[in-house]
Amino acid sequence: MAGLLLSPTEKVFILHGVQDDYRSDGRSNIDYRPMELETDVVSHASGSARLRLANTDILVGVKTEIDVPKPDKPDCGKLEFFVDCSANATPEFEGRGGEQLANSISNMMQKAYHSSQAFNLKQLCIFEGKQCWKLYIDILILECGGNLCDAVSLAVKAALFNTRIPFVKAALMDGGNIDLQLSDDPYDSKLLDVGSAPLLVTLCKIGDKCVVDPSAEEENCSVISLIVGLTGDRKYYYPKDADKQQSVESKCTTIGMNGPGSVAPKTLKDAINQGIVAAKSLDEALGQALLKERQQNIGIKKHSYGFLK
Protein backbone atom coordinates (compact mmCIF):
# COMPACT_ATOMS: atom_id res chain seq x y z
CA MET A 1 0.00 0.00 0.00
CA ALA A 2 1.12 3.47 -0.79
CA GLY A 3 3.44 5.33 1.52
CA LEU A 4 3.58 2.80 4.32
CA LEU A 5 6.88 1.71 5.82
CA LEU A 6 7.24 -1.25 8.19
CA SER A 7 10.38 -2.44 9.93
CA PRO A 8 11.31 -6.16 9.82
CA THR A 9 10.41 -6.50 13.50
CA GLU A 10 6.94 -5.18 12.91
CA LYS A 11 6.52 -7.61 10.05
CA VAL A 12 7.58 -10.55 12.23
CA PHE A 13 5.10 -9.44 14.88
CA ILE A 14 2.25 -9.47 12.38
CA LEU A 15 3.38 -12.82 10.93
CA HIS A 16 3.45 -14.53 14.32
CA GLY A 17 0.02 -13.17 15.10
CA VAL A 18 -1.41 -14.63 11.89
CA GLN A 19 0.15 -18.02 12.63
CA ASP A 20 -1.65 -18.11 16.01
CA ASP A 21 -4.94 -16.98 14.42
CA TYR A 22 -4.86 -13.79 16.47
CA ARG A 23 -4.07 -10.69 14.48
CA SER A 24 -2.60 -7.40 15.67
CA ASP A 25 -6.03 -5.78 15.91
CA GLY A 26 -7.57 -8.70 17.79
CA ARG A 27 -9.36 -10.37 14.85
CA SER A 28 -9.12 -13.98 13.80
CA ASN A 29 -8.00 -14.87 10.29
CA ILE A 30 -11.51 -14.89 8.79
CA ASP A 31 -12.88 -11.78 10.47
CA TYR A 32 -13.64 -8.54 8.69
CA ARG A 33 -13.19 -5.13 10.20
CA PRO A 34 -16.33 -3.14 11.05
CA MET A 35 -18.07 -1.55 8.11
CA GLU A 36 -20.44 1.33 7.59
CA LEU A 37 -22.80 1.32 4.64
CA GLU A 38 -25.29 3.84 3.38
CA THR A 39 -27.23 3.72 0.14
CA ASP A 40 -28.84 6.49 -1.87
CA VAL A 41 -26.28 9.17 -1.06
CA VAL A 42 -25.88 10.80 -4.49
CA SER A 43 -29.07 12.31 -5.86
CA HIS A 44 -27.76 12.69 -9.43
CA ALA A 45 -27.28 8.93 -9.77
CA SER A 46 -29.90 6.20 -10.26
CA GLY A 47 -28.37 4.24 -7.43
CA SER A 48 -25.52 4.88 -5.08
CA ALA A 49 -23.82 3.59 -1.99
CA ARG A 50 -21.03 4.61 0.28
CA LEU A 51 -19.05 2.03 2.17
CA ARG A 52 -16.44 2.62 4.82
CA LEU A 53 -14.44 -0.44 5.78
CA ALA A 54 -12.16 0.73 8.58
CA ASN A 55 -10.17 3.41 6.73
CA THR A 56 -11.14 2.44 3.21
CA ASP A 57 -13.78 4.75 1.85
CA ILE A 58 -15.66 3.92 -1.35
CA LEU A 59 -18.42 5.83 -3.07
CA VAL A 60 -20.29 4.16 -5.93
CA GLY A 61 -22.74 5.84 -8.27
CA VAL A 62 -24.75 4.00 -10.93
CA LYS A 63 -25.95 5.92 -13.95
CA THR A 64 -28.21 4.52 -16.62
CA GLU A 65 -28.18 5.15 -20.33
CA ILE A 66 -29.97 3.65 -23.32
CA ASP A 67 -27.72 1.82 -25.74
CA VAL A 68 -27.83 -0.68 -28.59
CA PRO A 69 -27.10 -4.27 -27.52
CA LYS A 70 -24.20 -6.20 -28.93
CA PRO A 71 -25.12 -8.21 -32.06
CA ASP A 72 -23.95 -11.49 -30.50
CA LYS A 73 -26.04 -10.93 -27.36
CA PRO A 74 -29.20 -9.19 -28.59
CA ASP A 75 -31.19 -9.79 -25.40
CA CYS A 76 -28.58 -8.61 -22.91
CA GLY A 77 -27.84 -5.22 -21.44
CA LYS A 78 -24.43 -3.80 -20.73
CA LEU A 79 -22.41 -3.08 -17.63
CA GLU A 80 -19.43 -0.79 -17.52
CA PHE A 81 -17.18 -0.38 -14.54
CA PHE A 82 -15.10 2.72 -14.08
CA VAL A 83 -12.80 3.19 -11.11
CA ASP A 84 -11.45 6.59 -10.17
CA CYS A 85 -8.71 6.78 -7.56
CA SER A 86 -9.18 10.20 -6.06
CA ALA A 87 -6.08 12.12 -5.04
CA ASN A 88 -7.80 12.59 -1.68
CA ALA A 89 -6.63 9.07 -0.86
CA THR A 90 -2.95 9.70 -1.43
CA PRO A 91 -0.99 12.35 -3.34
CA GLU A 92 0.45 9.55 -5.52
CA PHE A 93 -2.90 9.32 -7.28
CA GLU A 94 -2.66 12.89 -8.52
CA GLY A 95 -3.16 13.36 -12.23
CA ARG A 96 -2.97 9.93 -13.84
CA GLY A 97 -1.11 8.33 -10.94
CA GLY A 98 -3.92 6.06 -9.84
CA GLU A 99 -4.78 4.77 -13.30
CA GLN A 100 -2.96 1.45 -13.06
CA LEU A 101 -4.61 0.48 -9.79
CA ALA A 102 -7.95 1.73 -11.08
CA ASN A 103 -7.71 -0.37 -14.23
CA SER A 104 -6.79 -3.52 -12.34
CA ILE A 105 -9.80 -3.14 -10.04
CA SER A 106 -12.23 -2.36 -12.83
CA ASN A 107 -10.98 -5.33 -14.87
CA MET A 108 -11.41 -7.57 -11.85
CA MET A 109 -14.99 -6.37 -11.37
CA GLN A 110 -15.76 -6.71 -15.07
CA LYS A 111 -14.55 -10.30 -15.03
CA ALA A 112 -16.47 -11.14 -11.87
CA TYR A 113 -19.74 -9.76 -13.28
CA HIS A 114 -19.22 -11.23 -16.74
CA SER A 115 -20.68 -14.64 -15.92
CA SER A 116 -24.40 -15.11 -16.61
CA GLN A 117 -24.81 -16.84 -13.25
CA ALA A 118 -23.36 -13.83 -11.47
CA PHE A 119 -25.53 -11.09 -12.90
CA ASN A 120 -28.45 -11.62 -15.21
CA LEU A 121 -27.94 -9.10 -17.99
CA LYS A 122 -31.30 -10.04 -19.54
CA GLN A 123 -33.09 -7.85 -17.00
CA LEU A 124 -31.53 -4.83 -18.72
CA CYS A 125 -33.10 -5.64 -22.08
CA ILE A 126 -35.72 -3.23 -23.46
CA PHE A 127 -36.16 -4.36 -27.07
CA GLU A 128 -34.38 -7.46 -28.18
CA GLY A 129 -31.67 -6.57 -30.65
CA LYS A 130 -32.63 -2.89 -30.68
CA GLN A 131 -32.35 -1.25 -27.31
CA CYS A 132 -31.05 -2.08 -23.87
CA TRP A 133 -29.96 -0.35 -20.71
CA LYS A 134 -26.32 0.34 -20.14
CA LEU A 135 -25.31 0.75 -16.52
CA TYR A 136 -22.29 2.88 -15.81
CA ILE A 137 -20.97 1.81 -12.44
CA ASP A 138 -18.63 4.55 -11.32
CA ILE A 139 -16.48 3.76 -8.33
CA LEU A 140 -14.72 6.53 -6.48
CA ILE A 141 -11.97 5.59 -4.05
CA LEU A 142 -11.74 8.31 -1.46
CA GLU A 143 -9.41 6.72 1.05
CA CYS A 144 -7.20 3.62 0.97
CA GLY A 145 -6.96 1.59 4.14
CA GLY A 146 -6.25 -1.79 2.60
CA ASN A 147 -8.54 -4.37 1.03
CA LEU A 148 -9.87 -2.24 -1.81
CA CYS A 149 -11.31 -5.09 -3.91
CA ASP A 150 -13.62 -6.44 -1.21
CA ALA A 151 -14.84 -2.99 -0.28
CA VAL A 152 -15.46 -2.08 -3.92
CA SER A 153 -17.44 -5.25 -4.62
CA LEU A 154 -19.60 -4.76 -1.52
CA ALA A 155 -20.28 -1.13 -2.37
CA VAL A 156 -21.11 -2.02 -5.98
CA LYS A 157 -23.57 -4.70 -4.92
CA ALA A 158 -25.22 -2.28 -2.50
CA ALA A 159 -25.43 0.42 -5.16
CA LEU A 160 -26.96 -2.00 -7.68
CA PHE A 161 -29.46 -3.13 -5.06
CA ASN A 162 -30.42 0.51 -4.68
CA THR A 163 -30.58 1.24 -8.44
CA ARG A 164 -33.94 2.13 -9.94
CA ILE A 165 -34.55 1.84 -13.66
CA PRO A 166 -37.46 3.81 -15.07
CA PHE A 167 -40.28 1.94 -16.79
CA VAL A 168 -40.83 2.48 -20.48
CA LYS A 169 -44.22 4.14 -20.95
CA ALA A 170 -44.54 3.91 -24.67
CA ALA A 171 -42.48 2.96 -27.66
CA LEU A 172 -43.04 4.28 -31.14
CA MET A 173 -41.78 2.25 -34.03
CA ASP A 174 -40.76 4.41 -36.92
CA GLY A 175 -39.25 2.27 -39.62
CA GLY A 176 -36.23 0.67 -38.00
CA ASN A 177 -35.95 3.28 -35.27
CA ILE A 178 -37.56 3.02 -31.87
CA ASP A 179 -38.55 6.11 -29.98
CA LEU A 180 -38.91 5.36 -26.28
CA GLN A 181 -40.90 7.39 -23.81
CA LEU A 182 -39.72 6.90 -20.27
CA SER A 183 -41.71 7.47 -17.14
CA ASP A 184 -40.86 10.74 -15.39
CA ASP A 185 -42.10 9.64 -11.98
CA PRO A 186 -39.09 8.53 -9.95
CA TYR A 187 -41.21 5.96 -8.10
CA ASP A 188 -42.52 4.42 -11.32
CA SER A 189 -39.43 2.30 -11.71
CA LYS A 190 -38.15 -1.20 -11.21
CA LEU A 191 -35.42 -2.50 -8.99
CA LEU A 192 -32.75 -4.85 -10.22
CA ASP A 193 -32.35 -8.45 -9.16
CA VAL A 194 -28.86 -8.46 -7.72
CA GLY A 195 -29.09 -11.43 -5.36
CA SER A 196 -26.50 -13.46 -7.20
CA ALA A 197 -24.10 -10.58 -7.86
CA PRO A 198 -20.57 -11.61 -6.95
CA LEU A 199 -18.47 -10.44 -4.05
CA LEU A 200 -14.70 -10.34 -4.22
CA VAL A 201 -12.74 -11.75 -1.32
CA THR A 202 -9.06 -10.97 -1.01
CA LEU A 203 -7.00 -13.59 0.75
CA CYS A 204 -3.61 -12.43 1.78
CA LYS A 205 -0.97 -15.06 2.27
CA ILE A 206 1.12 -14.25 5.32
CA GLY A 207 3.54 -16.97 6.33
CA ASP A 208 1.70 -20.13 5.26
CA LYS A 209 -1.74 -18.99 6.34
CA CYS A 210 -4.23 -16.75 4.61
CA VAL A 211 -6.18 -13.88 6.11
CA VAL A 212 -9.23 -12.06 4.80
CA ASP A 213 -9.63 -8.31 4.92
CA PRO A 214 -5.96 -7.42 5.36
CA SER A 215 -5.17 -4.02 6.80
CA ALA A 216 -2.66 -1.86 4.97
CA GLU A 217 0.07 -3.13 7.33
CA GLU A 218 -0.80 -6.76 6.68
CA GLU A 219 -0.87 -6.19 2.93
CA ASN A 220 2.66 -4.92 3.31
CA CYS A 221 3.76 -8.19 4.95
CA SER A 222 2.42 -10.56 2.35
CA VAL A 223 4.12 -11.41 -0.91
CA ILE A 224 1.03 -12.69 -2.66
CA SER A 225 -2.68 -12.21 -2.40
CA LEU A 226 -5.44 -14.16 -4.03
CA ILE A 227 -8.66 -12.48 -5.13
CA VAL A 228 -11.66 -14.75 -5.49
CA GLY A 229 -14.99 -13.65 -6.93
CA LEU A 230 -17.90 -15.65 -5.56
CA THR A 231 -21.55 -15.41 -6.49
CA GLY A 232 -24.07 -14.37 -3.88
CA ASP A 233 -27.21 -16.11 -2.72
CA ARG A 234 -30.62 -14.64 -3.60
CA LYS A 235 -32.23 -15.80 -0.38
CA TYR A 236 -30.39 -13.16 1.65
CA TYR A 237 -31.75 -10.34 -0.49
CA TYR A 238 -35.24 -11.53 -1.36
CA PRO A 239 -36.41 -13.48 1.70
CA LYS A 240 -40.07 -13.30 0.59
CA ASP A 241 -39.71 -15.77 -2.25
CA ALA A 242 -37.15 -17.81 -0.36
CA ASP A 243 -39.32 -20.95 -0.26
CA LYS A 244 -39.50 -21.06 -4.06
CA GLN A 245 -35.78 -21.27 -4.51
CA GLN A 246 -33.42 -23.80 -3.18
CA SER A 247 -30.21 -22.70 -1.63
CA VAL A 248 -27.51 -22.42 -4.26
CA GLU A 249 -23.87 -23.21 -3.89
CA SER A 250 -21.68 -20.19 -4.30
CA LYS A 251 -19.78 -20.33 -7.55
CA CYS A 252 -16.39 -18.99 -8.35
CA THR A 253 -16.67 -16.39 -11.12
CA THR A 254 -13.10 -15.21 -11.14
CA ILE A 255 -9.76 -15.85 -9.52
CA GLY A 256 -6.88 -13.48 -9.66
CA MET A 257 -3.49 -13.26 -8.08
CA ASN A 258 -1.59 -10.23 -7.08
CA GLY A 259 2.01 -9.85 -6.02
CA PRO A 260 5.42 -11.29 -6.76
CA GLY A 261 5.19 -14.54 -4.74
CA SER A 262 3.73 -17.94 -5.53
CA VAL A 263 1.46 -20.46 -3.81
CA ALA A 264 1.39 -24.24 -3.60
CA PRO A 265 -1.73 -25.89 -5.11
CA LYS A 266 -2.78 -27.17 -1.68
CA THR A 267 -2.60 -23.68 -0.15
CA LEU A 268 -4.58 -22.39 -3.11
CA LYS A 269 -7.36 -24.90 -2.50
CA ASP A 270 -7.48 -24.13 1.21
CA ALA A 271 -7.52 -20.43 0.47
CA ILE A 272 -10.45 -20.76 -1.92
CA ASN A 273 -12.41 -22.74 0.66
CA GLN A 274 -11.64 -20.10 3.26
CA GLY A 275 -12.81 -17.48 0.75
CA ILE A 276 -16.13 -19.29 0.22
CA VAL A 277 -16.82 -19.29 3.96
CA ALA A 278 -15.93 -15.62 4.24
CA ALA A 279 -18.00 -14.64 1.18
CA LYS A 280 -21.07 -16.43 2.51
CA SER A 281 -21.05 -14.63 5.84
CA LEU A 282 -20.29 -11.35 4.10
CA ASP A 283 -23.17 -11.85 1.67
CA GLU A 284 -25.58 -12.62 4.49
CA ALA A 285 -24.51 -9.56 6.48
CA LEU A 286 -24.80 -7.31 3.42
CA GLY A 287 -28.27 -8.63 2.61
CA GLN A 288 -29.46 -8.06 6.15
CA ALA A 289 -28.08 -4.54 6.27
CA LEU A 290 -29.61 -3.57 2.93
CA LEU A 291 -33.02 -5.01 3.77
CA LYS A 292 -32.97 -3.28 7.14
CA GLU A 293 -32.18 0.05 5.54
CA ARG A 294 -34.93 -0.42 2.95
CA GLN A 295 -37.42 -1.37 5.67
CA GLN A 296 -36.64 1.79 7.61
CA ASN A 297 -37.15 4.03 4.64
CA ILE A 298 -40.50 2.84 3.33
CA GLY A 299 -42.77 5.77 2.57
CA ILE A 300 -40.53 8.46 4.01
CA LYS A 301 -37.90 10.50 2.30
CA LYS A 302 -34.59 9.19 3.44
CA HIS A 303 -32.50 11.36 5.67
CA SER A 304 -29.01 11.07 4.28
CA TYR A 305 -26.06 11.13 6.64
CA GLY A 306 -23.39 11.19 3.95
CA PHE A 307 -20.10 12.42 5.32
CA LEU A 308 -21.63 14.51 8.10
CA LYS A 309 -21.93 11.75 10.66
Add this chain to the structure above:
Amino acid sequence: MPGPDLLSSQGLRLDGRRPNELRRIRCKLGVFTQPDGSAYLEQGNTKVLAAVYGPHQASKSKSTTEGVVVNCQYSMATFSTGERKNRPRGDRKSQEMSLHLRQALTAAIKTELYPRSQIDIYVEVLQADGGAYCAGVNAASLALIDAGIPLRAYACACSASMAWRNGEPEPLLDVGHVEEAAGGVVLTVASLPNTGSIALLEMSHRLHMDYFKVVLSRAMQGCRDIEIILDKAVRDHLAEGWTKQDVVTI
Protein backbone atom coordinates in the same frame (compact mmCIF):
# COMPACT_ATOMS: atom_id res chain seq x y z
CA MET B 1 -31.06 40.00 -20.39
CA PRO B 2 -32.89 36.88 -19.26
CA GLY B 3 -33.81 38.44 -15.95
CA PRO B 4 -37.56 38.38 -15.37
CA ASP B 5 -37.98 34.63 -15.01
CA LEU B 6 -35.45 34.27 -12.22
CA LEU B 7 -37.58 36.14 -9.71
CA SER B 8 -41.29 35.66 -9.15
CA SER B 9 -43.59 38.62 -8.67
CA GLN B 10 -43.39 37.97 -4.94
CA GLY B 11 -39.63 38.31 -5.14
CA LEU B 12 -38.83 34.66 -4.62
CA ARG B 13 -36.34 32.67 -6.66
CA LEU B 14 -36.91 29.41 -8.52
CA ASP B 15 -35.92 27.33 -5.49
CA GLY B 16 -37.92 29.49 -3.08
CA ARG B 17 -35.07 31.54 -1.67
CA ARG B 18 -35.06 35.30 -1.31
CA PRO B 19 -32.49 37.14 -3.46
CA ASN B 20 -30.06 37.64 -0.57
CA GLU B 21 -30.25 34.13 0.86
CA LEU B 22 -27.56 31.46 0.69
CA ARG B 23 -28.36 27.78 0.27
CA ARG B 24 -28.06 25.69 3.39
CA ILE B 25 -24.43 25.03 4.23
CA ARG B 26 -23.52 21.96 6.25
CA CYS B 27 -19.93 21.04 6.82
CA LYS B 28 -17.62 18.83 8.79
CA LEU B 29 -13.89 18.92 9.41
CA GLY B 30 -11.64 15.91 9.73
CA VAL B 31 -13.64 13.34 7.75
CA PHE B 32 -10.62 11.24 6.73
CA THR B 33 -7.64 9.86 8.60
CA GLN B 34 -4.96 9.69 5.94
CA PRO B 35 -4.70 13.31 4.79
CA ASP B 36 -3.24 15.91 7.13
CA GLY B 37 -6.47 17.85 6.87
CA SER B 38 -9.82 17.11 5.32
CA ALA B 39 -13.28 18.61 5.16
CA TYR B 40 -16.67 17.91 3.66
CA LEU B 41 -19.00 20.71 2.69
CA GLU B 42 -22.55 20.69 1.41
CA GLN B 43 -24.03 23.82 -0.11
CA GLY B 44 -27.57 22.98 -1.08
CA ASN B 45 -27.23 19.99 -3.37
CA THR B 46 -23.59 20.69 -4.18
CA LYS B 47 -21.36 18.34 -2.22
CA VAL B 48 -17.62 18.66 -2.05
CA LEU B 49 -14.73 16.90 -0.30
CA ALA B 50 -11.37 18.52 0.23
CA ALA B 51 -8.12 16.98 1.44
CA VAL B 52 -4.85 18.67 2.30
CA TYR B 53 -1.44 17.01 2.41
CA GLY B 54 1.59 18.86 3.68
CA PRO B 55 3.48 21.02 4.04
CA HIS B 56 6.11 18.55 2.86
CA GLN B 57 9.33 18.83 0.94
CA ALA B 58 8.75 20.06 -2.58
CA SER B 59 10.16 18.28 -5.59
CA LYS B 60 13.41 19.82 -6.88
CA SER B 61 11.90 21.39 -9.97
CA LYS B 62 9.05 23.11 -8.16
CA SER B 63 10.78 24.21 -4.98
CA THR B 64 11.35 27.92 -4.39
CA THR B 65 13.06 29.70 -1.54
CA GLU B 66 10.45 32.44 -1.47
CA GLY B 67 7.58 30.43 -0.16
CA VAL B 68 5.52 27.31 -0.21
CA VAL B 69 4.30 25.85 -3.51
CA VAL B 70 0.54 25.42 -3.45
CA ASN B 71 -0.53 22.53 -5.64
CA CYS B 72 -4.25 22.18 -6.30
CA GLN B 73 -6.28 19.60 -8.12
CA TYR B 74 -9.96 19.95 -8.84
CA SER B 75 -11.78 16.86 -9.98
CA MET B 76 -15.41 15.97 -10.43
CA ALA B 77 -16.81 12.50 -9.84
CA THR B 78 -18.15 10.98 -13.05
CA PHE B 79 -21.62 10.71 -11.50
CA SER B 80 -21.62 14.23 -10.06
CA THR B 81 -23.49 15.90 -12.90
CA GLY B 82 -26.82 15.17 -14.58
CA GLU B 83 -25.09 13.86 -17.69
CA ARG B 84 -22.36 11.34 -16.97
CA LYS B 85 -18.86 12.78 -17.29
CA ASN B 86 -16.31 10.67 -19.11
CA ARG B 87 -13.26 11.92 -17.28
CA PRO B 88 -13.10 13.02 -13.67
CA ARG B 89 -10.17 15.37 -14.27
CA GLY B 90 -7.75 16.57 -16.89
CA ASP B 91 -10.36 18.24 -19.04
CA ARG B 92 -10.15 21.94 -19.73
CA LYS B 93 -12.73 23.00 -17.18
CA SER B 94 -11.18 21.18 -14.26
CA GLN B 95 -7.72 22.42 -15.17
CA GLU B 96 -9.02 25.96 -15.16
CA MET B 97 -10.74 25.35 -11.84
CA SER B 98 -7.49 23.98 -10.39
CA LEU B 99 -5.72 27.20 -11.35
CA HIS B 100 -8.49 29.31 -9.85
CA LEU B 101 -8.37 27.30 -6.64
CA ARG B 102 -4.66 27.89 -6.39
CA GLN B 103 -5.13 31.59 -7.00
CA ALA B 104 -7.68 31.96 -4.21
CA LEU B 105 -5.97 29.72 -1.66
CA THR B 106 -2.44 31.04 -2.18
CA ALA B 107 -3.77 34.43 -1.19
CA ALA B 108 -5.03 33.03 2.09
CA ILE B 109 -2.05 30.86 3.06
CA LYS B 110 0.94 32.45 4.79
CA THR B 111 3.22 31.17 2.08
CA GLU B 112 6.39 32.82 3.37
CA LEU B 113 6.48 30.51 6.40
CA TYR B 114 7.42 27.37 4.47
CA PRO B 115 10.17 27.93 1.91
CA ARG B 116 11.12 24.89 -0.22
CA SER B 117 7.91 23.16 0.77
CA GLN B 118 4.74 22.14 -0.93
CA ILE B 119 1.10 21.90 0.11
CA ASP B 120 -1.22 19.66 -1.87
CA ILE B 121 -4.89 20.52 -1.91
CA TYR B 122 -7.28 18.10 -3.57
CA VAL B 123 -10.91 18.98 -4.13
CA GLU B 124 -13.34 16.31 -5.19
CA VAL B 125 -16.84 17.30 -6.29
CA LEU B 126 -19.28 14.52 -5.44
CA GLN B 127 -22.39 16.27 -6.60
CA ALA B 128 -22.56 19.43 -8.66
CA ASP B 129 -25.60 21.65 -8.50
CA GLY B 130 -24.15 25.05 -9.27
CA GLY B 131 -21.39 26.87 -7.47
CA ALA B 132 -19.09 23.84 -7.26
CA TYR B 133 -16.04 26.09 -7.39
CA CYS B 134 -17.31 28.21 -4.50
CA ALA B 135 -18.06 25.14 -2.40
CA GLY B 136 -14.59 23.84 -3.31
CA VAL B 137 -12.86 26.97 -2.02
CA ASN B 138 -14.90 26.93 1.19
CA ALA B 139 -14.19 23.24 1.79
CA ALA B 140 -10.48 23.68 1.03
CA SER B 141 -10.37 26.55 3.52
CA LEU B 142 -11.76 24.25 6.21
CA ALA B 143 -9.36 21.45 5.25
CA LEU B 144 -6.40 23.85 5.53
CA ILE B 145 -7.54 24.80 9.01
CA ASP B 146 -7.93 21.12 9.90
CA ALA B 147 -4.36 20.56 8.71
CA GLY B 148 -3.19 23.37 10.97
CA ILE B 149 -1.70 25.50 8.20
CA PRO B 150 -1.40 29.18 9.16
CA LEU B 151 -3.79 31.36 7.17
CA ARG B 152 -4.09 35.11 6.84
CA ALA B 153 -7.86 34.83 6.87
CA TYR B 154 -10.62 32.47 5.81
CA ALA B 155 -10.85 32.17 2.05
CA CYS B 156 -14.54 32.22 1.17
CA ALA B 157 -16.08 32.13 -2.25
CA CYS B 158 -19.56 33.02 -3.35
CA SER B 159 -21.34 33.66 -6.61
CA ALA B 160 -23.92 36.25 -7.50
CA SER B 161 -26.18 36.86 -10.46
CA MET B 162 -28.54 39.55 -11.60
CA ALA B 163 -32.29 39.62 -12.05
CA TRP B 164 -35.00 42.18 -12.55
CA ARG B 165 -37.97 42.79 -10.35
CA ASN B 166 -40.57 45.41 -11.30
CA GLY B 167 -37.97 47.12 -13.47
CA GLU B 168 -35.50 47.37 -10.61
CA PRO B 169 -32.22 45.46 -10.66
CA GLU B 170 -31.94 42.82 -7.96
CA PRO B 171 -28.75 40.86 -7.47
CA LEU B 172 -29.10 37.16 -6.58
CA LEU B 173 -26.79 35.48 -4.09
CA ASP B 174 -25.32 31.96 -4.34
CA VAL B 175 -26.44 30.91 -7.81
CA GLY B 176 -27.82 27.38 -8.22
CA HIS B 177 -27.55 25.17 -11.29
CA VAL B 178 -30.97 26.14 -12.67
CA GLU B 179 -30.17 29.82 -12.43
CA GLU B 180 -26.73 29.25 -13.96
CA ALA B 181 -28.31 27.36 -16.85
CA ALA B 182 -30.84 30.16 -17.44
CA GLY B 183 -27.97 32.06 -19.03
CA GLY B 184 -27.69 35.17 -16.87
CA VAL B 185 -24.46 36.69 -15.66
CA VAL B 186 -22.57 34.77 -12.97
CA LEU B 187 -20.02 36.65 -10.94
CA THR B 188 -17.80 34.41 -8.81
CA VAL B 189 -15.81 36.06 -6.06
CA ALA B 190 -13.29 34.49 -3.73
CA SER B 191 -12.36 36.85 -0.98
CA LEU B 192 -10.73 37.11 2.41
CA PRO B 193 -13.69 38.69 4.21
CA ASN B 194 -11.62 39.44 7.29
CA THR B 195 -9.41 41.84 5.38
CA GLY B 196 -12.06 42.77 2.84
CA SER B 197 -9.79 41.93 -0.10
CA ILE B 198 -10.70 40.02 -3.24
CA ALA B 199 -8.51 37.05 -4.11
CA LEU B 200 -10.23 36.04 -7.31
CA LEU B 201 -12.99 37.46 -9.41
CA GLU B 202 -14.47 35.85 -12.44
CA MET B 203 -17.46 36.76 -14.51
CA SER B 204 -19.28 34.95 -17.25
CA HIS B 205 -21.63 36.56 -19.75
CA ARG B 206 -22.03 40.31 -19.81
CA LEU B 207 -23.15 42.85 -17.29
CA HIS B 208 -23.62 46.58 -17.55
CA MET B 209 -20.97 48.49 -15.59
CA ASP B 210 -23.71 50.40 -13.75
CA TYR B 211 -24.82 47.19 -12.03
CA PHE B 212 -21.40 45.71 -11.42
CA LYS B 213 -21.03 47.35 -8.03
CA VAL B 214 -24.33 46.09 -6.60
CA VAL B 215 -23.69 42.54 -7.79
CA LEU B 216 -20.16 42.59 -6.42
CA SER B 217 -21.26 43.93 -3.06
CA ARG B 218 -23.93 41.23 -2.84
CA ALA B 219 -21.31 38.55 -3.56
CA MET B 220 -18.99 40.06 -0.95
CA GLN B 221 -21.85 40.03 1.55
CA GLY B 222 -22.28 36.33 0.74
CA CYS B 223 -18.59 35.71 1.46
CA ARG B 224 -18.96 37.41 4.84
CA ASP B 225 -22.03 35.28 5.63
CA ILE B 226 -20.14 32.14 4.65
CA GLU B 227 -17.20 33.13 6.84
CA ILE B 228 -19.49 33.23 9.86
CA ILE B 229 -20.78 29.73 9.07
CA LEU B 230 -17.28 28.33 8.52
CA ASP B 231 -16.00 29.97 11.68
CA LYS B 232 -18.79 28.41 13.69
CA ALA B 233 -18.05 24.99 12.18
CA VAL B 234 -14.35 25.31 13.09
CA ARG B 235 -15.15 26.35 16.65
CA ASP B 236 -17.66 23.53 17.10
CA HIS B 237 -15.16 21.06 15.72
CA LEU B 238 -12.44 22.24 18.06
CA ALA B 239 -14.81 22.17 21.01
CA GLU B 240 -15.46 18.52 20.19
CA GLY B 241 -11.79 18.02 20.89
CA TRP B 242 -10.52 15.43 18.45
CA THR B 243 -10.37 14.52 14.80
CA LYS B 244 -10.12 11.16 13.12
CA GLN B 245 -6.37 11.56 12.71
CA ASP B 246 -6.03 11.34 16.48
CA VAL B 247 -7.50 7.87 16.51
CA VAL B 248 -4.52 5.58 16.20
CA THR B 249 -4.92 2.47 14.10
CA ILE B 250 -2.67 -0.51 14.91
